[in-house]
Amino acid sequence: MDFAKSDIQTMLLDSAERLLSPSAHIEYWREQRHTALGFEEARWAQFAELGWLALPAPEEAGGLSGSLEDIALLNIALGRALAIEPYASTAVLAAHILDGATDRDQGCALLGEIVSGSLRVALAHGEPGADPLAGSAAETVAKRSGDGFALDGHKAMVLDAGSATKLIVTARIEGEEGTGLFLVDADAAGVTVRPYPLIDGTRAADIDFTGVTLPASALIAGGNAGETLLEEAIARANIAQMAQAVGSMEACLKICGDYAKERKQFGVAIGSFQALQHILADMFIAAHQARSMLYHAIANSRRSAEECRAALSAARIVIGEAGQLVSRNGIQVHGGYGLTDEYAISHHFRRLMALEKQYGDLYAHTERFGEHVLA
Amino acid sequence: MDLSYDPALDAFRKEIRQFIADILPADMQARQRTKAANNAYVPDLLAWMRLLDQHGRAVPHWPVEHGGCDWTPQQLFVFNEELYAADAPEFDWGGTHMLGPVIYTFGSDFLKDKFLPMIREGATMWAQGFSEPGSGSDLASLRTAAELVGDKYIVNGQKIWTSGAAHADWGFFLVRTDKTVKPQRGISFLIIKMDTPGITVRQIPQINGEAHLCEVFLDNVEVPADQLIGESGMGWTYAKFLLEHERTTSSFIYWNKRELDRAKEIARSEMRGGRRIADDPAFRARFARAEADLLALEWSVLRVLAHEETDFPEAAAASVLKVRGSELQQEITMLQVDALGAKSLRYDEPTWDAPAASAEWPDYVAGRTTIALITRAATIYGGSKQVQKNILAKLAFGL
Numbered sequence: 001m002d003f004a005k006s007d008i009q010t011m012l013l014d015s016a017e018r019l020l021s022p023s024a025h026i027e028y029w030r031e032q033r034h035t036a037l038g039f040e041e042a043r044w045a046q047f048a049e050l051g052w053l054a055l056p057a058p059e060e061a062g063g064l065s066g067s068l069e070d071i072a073l074l075n076i077a078l079g080r081a082l083a084i085e086p087y088a089s090t091a092v093l094a095a096h097i098l099d100g101a102t103d104r105d106q107g108c109a110l111l112g113e114i115v116s117g118s119l120r121v122a123l124a125h126g127e128p129g130a131d132p133l134a135g136s137a138a139e140t141v142a143k144r145s146g147d148g149f150a151l152d153g154h155k156a157m158v159l160d161a162g163s164a165t166k167l168i169v170t171a172r173i174e175g176e177e178g179t180g181l182f183l184v185d186a187d188a189a190g191v192t193v194r195p196y197p198l199i200d201g202t203r204a205a206d207i208d209f210t211g212v213t214l215p216a217s218a219l220i221a222g223g224n225a226g227e228t229l230l231e232e233a234i235a236r237a238n239i240a241q242m243a244q245a246v247g248s249m250e251a252c253l254k255i256c257g258d259y260a261k262e263r264k265q266f267g268v269a270i271g272s273f274q275a276l277q278h279i280l281a282d283m284f285i286a287a288h289q290a291r292s293m294l295y296h297a298i299a300n301s302r303r304s305a306e307e308c309r310a311a312l313s314a315a316r317i318v319i320g321e322a323g324q325l326v327s328r329n330g331i332q333v334h335g336g337y338g339l340t341d342e343y344a345i346s347h348h349f350r351r352l353m354a355l356e357k358q359y360g361d362l363y364a365h366t367e368r369f370g371e372h373v374l375a
Numbered sequence: 376m377d378l379s380y381d382p383a384l385d386a387f388r389k390e391i392r393q394f395i396a397d398i399l400p401a402d403m404q405a406r407q408r409t410k411a412a413n414n415a416y417v418p419d420l421l422a423w424m425r426l427l428d429q430h431g432r433a434v435p436h437w438p439v440e441h442g443g444c445d446w447t448p449q450q451l452f453v454f455n456e457e458l459y460a461a462d463a464p465e466f467d468w469g470g471t472h473m474l475g476p477v478i479y480t481f482g483s484d485f486l487k488d489k490f491l492p493m494i495r496e497g498a499t500m501w502a503q504g505f506s507e508p509g510s511g512s513d514l515a516s517l518r519t520a521a522e523l524v525g526d527k528y529i530v531n532g533q534k535i536w537t538s539g540a541a542h543a544d545w546g547f548f549l550v551r552t553d554k555t556v557k558p559q560r561g562i563s564f565l566i567i568k569m570d571t572p573g574i575t576v577r578q579i580p581q582i583n584g585e586a587h588l589c590e591v592f593l594d595n596v597e598v599p600a601d602q603l604i605g606e607s608g609m610g611w612t613y614a615k616f617l618l619e620h621e622r623t624t625s626s627f628i629y630w631n632k633r634e635l636d637r638a639k640e641i642a643r644s645e646m647r648g649g650r651r652i653a654d655d656p657a658f659r660a661r662f663a664r665a666e667a668d669l670l671a672l673e674w675s676v677l678r679v680l681a682h683e684e685t686d687f688p689e690a691a692a693a694s695v696l697k698v699r700g701s702e703l704q705q706e707i708t709m710l711q712v713d714a715l716g717a718k719s720l721r722y723d724e725p726t727w728d729a730p731a732a733s734a735e736w737p738d739y740v741a742g743r744t745t746i747a748l749i750t751r752a753a754t755i756y757g758g759s760k761q762v763q764k765n766i767l768a769k770l771a772f773g774l
Contacts, residue, residue, distance in 0.1 A: 001449065002377045003683035009376060069376045250686075257772035277768035278761070284687075284771045288695045292674035293667070299378040314667040321664075370659030373666045374642060 001299075009073050015050045016077035019043075029201050029347055032084060037163050038203045039085045048117030053091045056236075058099055061111035068236065068298050072243040079247025082344075082351055084201050086120060086160035088244070093237035094121035097168055097181055100229040101220045110166075110183075122164035123237075124155040124184075124207055125230070132360040133368055135227050136179040140209065142171040142219075149173075149219065151182060151190075151212040159358065161186070161205035162195040168220065169209065170230060178223035179230055188212055200347070200354040228305075235301060235312055238359050242294050242319045245355045248348050249287040249326045255344055256280060256333045263335075270333075279329045286322035293318040306372075313360075313369040320362040323352035387450055391457045398426055399463050408462040409729035411741040413749050414587040415465055416727040417500055417542050423464040424471075424497025433495045434471055441479050441487070442495050448680035459629035460636070468624065469538070470494040470501040474547045476620045477564065477613050481605035490566065493545075502546030502569060504534040504591055505614070512762045514549070515558040515611065519593060521550035521565060523600060523607075528552075528565060530573075530596040536756065540576045540589035543569050549614060552607050562610035566602040573597070583748035585725045618757075622693040623676045625757055626700035631669055631707055638662070638710040641739055645714055652714045665706055672699050691770040694763045701753035701760065708747035719744045 005013070032039050047053050056071050057063025064070075071092060078087055095114055098121075101107030113119035130138035140153025151171055161167065165186055173180045186193060190212035195205040221229050260271030260280060270276050293315040300311030327349040331338030338345050356362055403419045410416060427433040428442075435444035436451050446454065459465075466472065475494045478486050493499060510517040519532025530550055540546065546567050553561035569576070573596035578586035605613060642652040642662065652658050678685075679692050712719040723730055723741040732738040754760040768774040 001379065001381060001677070001681070003678060003681050005376055067377065069378060073376065253771070257774070260772065260774060271768075271772065271774040274765070277772075277774050278764045280772050280774070281764035281767035284691065284767050285695050285698055288692065289668070289671040289675060289699060292678060293671040295378050295678070296670050296674050299380060302379065311670075314663075314670050317664060317667040318671045366660050366663045367656075369667060370656075370663035373662050374639060374653040374659055 005073070009070055012052075012055075012070060012074055013077055015052075016074060016081075019046055019050065020077060020081035020083060026342065026344060026347060029082065029084065030341070033197065033201050038197070038201065039163070044085055044120075045117050047085065047087065047091075048115065052087070053117055054115040056092050056095050057111045057115050058108075061099075061108040062115045063095075063111065068239055068301055071236070072239055072294060072298055075240045075243035076247035076250070079244030079351075080251045082248065082251070082347055083244075086122070086163055086202075088237045088240040089122050089160040090114060090120045090164070092240045093123055093233045094168055096233040096236050097123070097220060097229055100225075100232075102222075102225075103217065103220075106217065107220070119166065120160070120164040121166045121168060121183075122158055122161045122186075123233070124158045124161065124167045124169045125234075126156050126158070127154060128156045132364050135231050137170040137172050140169065140171040141174055142180050142182060142214070143174045145213075148216050149180075149182065149214045151184065151209045151214055153209050155207045155209075157204045158207055159204050160202065161193060161207060162203040167191075167207070173219075173222060176223065178225070179227040180222045181220045181226045181230060182214055182218045183220055184209070184212060184214065184218065198354055200350040202354065231305070231309075234359055235308060238312055238316065239294070239297055239301065241355050241358065242290075242297060242315055245319050245323050245352060246287070246291050246294050248351050248355070249283075249290055249323060252326050252330045252345065252348050253280075253284060253287055255348070256283065256330050259334055259345075276333060279333060283326045283329050286325045290319045290322035290326075310369060310372040313365040313372070316360065316365040317362065317369060320356040320365070323356055327352040381449070384449055384453060388453050388457065391454055392461070394430070394432075395457055395461045395463060398430065399423075399461060400426075403464060404462050406727055406729075407464050409732075409738045409741065410727045411723045411729060411745055412585060412725040412727055413583065413742075413746045414539065414585060414725075415467070417539075419464045419727075420467055420500070421497040424467070424495070428496050433497070434475060436472070437475060437491075437495075438479060441475075441491050449677070452677070452680060455629045456632065459633040462633075465630075467497075467500050467539075469503045469547075470499075472621050472624055473503065473617050474501055474566075477547075477604060477617050480616065480620075481564075481609070481613055483601065485601055486566070486604060490545075499544035500539055500542050502537050502540040502543035502589075502591070504537050504540075504546050504548035504567075506536045507533060508535050512759050514614075515562070517549055517551060517562065519548070519550050520554070521552050521563060521598070523552070526600045528598045528600055528603065530565070530567070530593045530598055532593050534591040534593070535579075535589075537576075537589045537591045539587055540569065540591050541578050541586075545569060546591070547604075549610050552610075556608070559611040560608055562614075563607050564604040564610040564613045565598060566604065567593075567596065567598050571596050571598065581749060582751070583725060583745045584722065585745070585749065587749075619690070619693075622689070623679050623696060625693070626672055626676050626696040627704050627753070628669075628673055628676050628700065631672070631700065631703050634704075634707045634711070635665060635669055637739060638665075638707055638714060641711055641714045641743075644737060644739075645716070645718075647716060658714065661710060665703065665710060668699065668706075669703055672696070672703060675699070688770050691767055694758075694767050694770070697758060698754075698760055698763045698767075704750050704753040705747075708743070708750045711743045712747045715740060715743060719747075 054063045055066035098107045127138040142149040192208040297315035437443035521528040552563040573594040575592040577590045
């Protein structure tokens with residue numbers, strides 16, 4: 001166990017500092033709120049140039065085979081700068097599923113496109129009213145027809161769907177065990193995408209699949225292997241998003257500490273008041289524990305599926321609660337200004353709220369971890 | 376950064392687990408597990424130190440030349456974790472983890488030769504005489520005075536909250552040797568034999584029926600001058616060293632882990648309204664939160680042990696351990712009490728012999744409330760939670 005950063009990790013963080021710092025401000029977020037994509041295509045190209053999109057991908061697909069620690073450190077930087085690009089969904093989640101494709105050549109070819117920045121892929125998994133932690137599709141079904149499949153179903157709040165040209169859709173294959181993972185073009189006949197923005201400036205969509213005709217090659221993985229691959233990929237996306245939450249919280253500490261020194265009331269800096277100092281101390285404690293728990297989730301990700309799952313939910317609990325404590329108190333420290341779009345703290349609040357509720361919310365993870373703890 | 380578990384550590388854990396199983400006497404283990412008191416059973420504690428010392432493992436965290444084992448911080452963590460999980464008697468931390476490191480770092484050869492073996496071999500319990508009636512969180516204002524007369528210090532004053540002073544043969548005290556300088560600069564670190572004429576110890580009856588905390592009155596107590604550690608006026612520095620040397624102790628991580636396991640045992644056994652406490656969704660959520668928070672605390676301890684470089688001073692990370700560790704001690708002991716429900720209200724004399732267990736009163740009942748009550752102290756001693764937050768505001772935010 002080594003907490004010191006490797007040379008590669010230091011380089012990675014330096015590149016993140018250079019690219020992200022100048023754009024970590026509300027003008028960028030505000031501008032992008034009104035664009036079709038939700039972020040700048042040029043910036044995504046820079047993600048590719050800097051090797052960030054290659055980081056999680058295997059070497060044989062032109063990737064860097066980075067460790068989860070590498071991925072987490074980069075995502076802390078992304079979270080600190082409130083990056084709204086679909087890094088977790090494409091470069092982490094979809095890349096892992098493609099890395100496990102039954103047809104290795106097909107998987108590597110698609111991964112190569114992700115690495116170069118020319119392809120974005122979103123996972124269409126959650127369904128209306130379904131268990132957010134379910135490892136299989138609830139109602140979406142693929143029927144074998146001829147050499148291929150016919151796909152029918154509804155997917156709810158598919159993260160980053162609007163900017164993706166391909167989707168990975170989870171479906172039960174009629175009469176078969178496990179979970180089918182299908183690669184579907186976002187503009188294929190029978191696919192209806194209804195996009196909308198989320199409160200944090202990222203995008204999502206509800207998607208209907210009506211008699212979508214797919215070739216046999218659309219099935220990336222199926223059966224129990226498909227279910228395992230899906231769970232692993234979502235776990236990695238969770239690590240990336242938890243890292244972003246940690247980064248966002250650490251940014252809040254900086255923002256609030258600075259504000260407490262600048263803002264004067266009663267003739268003194270508000271940071272001189274003990275009531276405010278203790279709020280800030282609470283925020284520091286929560287953010288510190290959140291980072292510790294990210295480490296726990298990473299360390300356990302290489303253990304058994306059960307240990308990995310438990311560690312992930314435990315981390316989601318601590319990080320979810322910490323994110324709420326930090327961002328809510330962050331607004332309180334800012335007073336009325338904390339509620340304005342002008343101040344960064346309100347953007348972090350929205351981001352941390354979104355991160356707490358994606359891939360299973362605090363309640364779902366608490367319930368699952370409680371079962372594990374008292375099993 | 377590479378957070379992989381070291382497989383060698385698993386082998387080490389196995390070896391330690393077997394070592395403890397081989398040498399820990401069954402009666403001692405049973406007493407530690409079922410005692411109705413919070414404080415240690417002194418004969419067991421001292422006998423256990425002797426046993427560990429016979430195997431060269433009484434003070435593994437000390438330098439090798441003084442009896443240490445040259446283990447990594449992670450190995451020390453595993454050693455302590457296994458001791459607690461096995462219900463071994465606890466260390467007299469005042470001696471092994473506070474006084475010992477101060478003596479081998481700052482003490483004269485005379486002090487090293489005389490006291491380090493005593494601590495290692497479990498020859499005595501140690502009283503820690505820091506707090507005074509007027510000096511709690513504001514420790515630097517302490518007034519107990521030591522005046523050098525010839526080759527003796529004459530000590531006058533009063534200490535309070537001196538744990539276990541009634542059972543300790545020796546104590547280490549912070550005393551004022553110079554009233555003319557800044558408060559922190561006039562403090563010295565003195566070892567005093569507790570049966571010296573002029574010392575009166577009065578036990579303080581506590582909220583839980585025990586009387587472990589004491590008042591110590593010092594009236595013209597004569598102390599040989601060679602029992603002063605290091606230099607006169609440096610006591611405050613040594614006390615700060617002592618706290619910084621043991622940054623992770625205040626997390627109570629090993630204790631918290633064992634007690635959460637015990638809370639789970641209670642929740643799996645106790646029935647209410649036809650179902651186990653463990654099956655009650657409200658309890659499950661609390662257990663989930665407590666366990667998750669404890670895992671976070673464990674990793675925060677590992678980060679400090681490894682001296683992880685962060686954007687903040689390490690002392691800030693240490694204050695987090697104190698705040699969260701003490702809060703978790705309270706949450707976990709209250710989880711035990713709440714899982715027991717009204718059963719937790721039965722008062723058992725806080726003794727080391729467990730009351731006879733029965734089907735209705737399993738052996739895990741006695742002692743839980745005794746310990747939960749005194750655990751309210753956890754957020755008060757060693758720098759109260761509020762003082763820790765003042766420190767954090769300064770260290771982490773520069774306020």
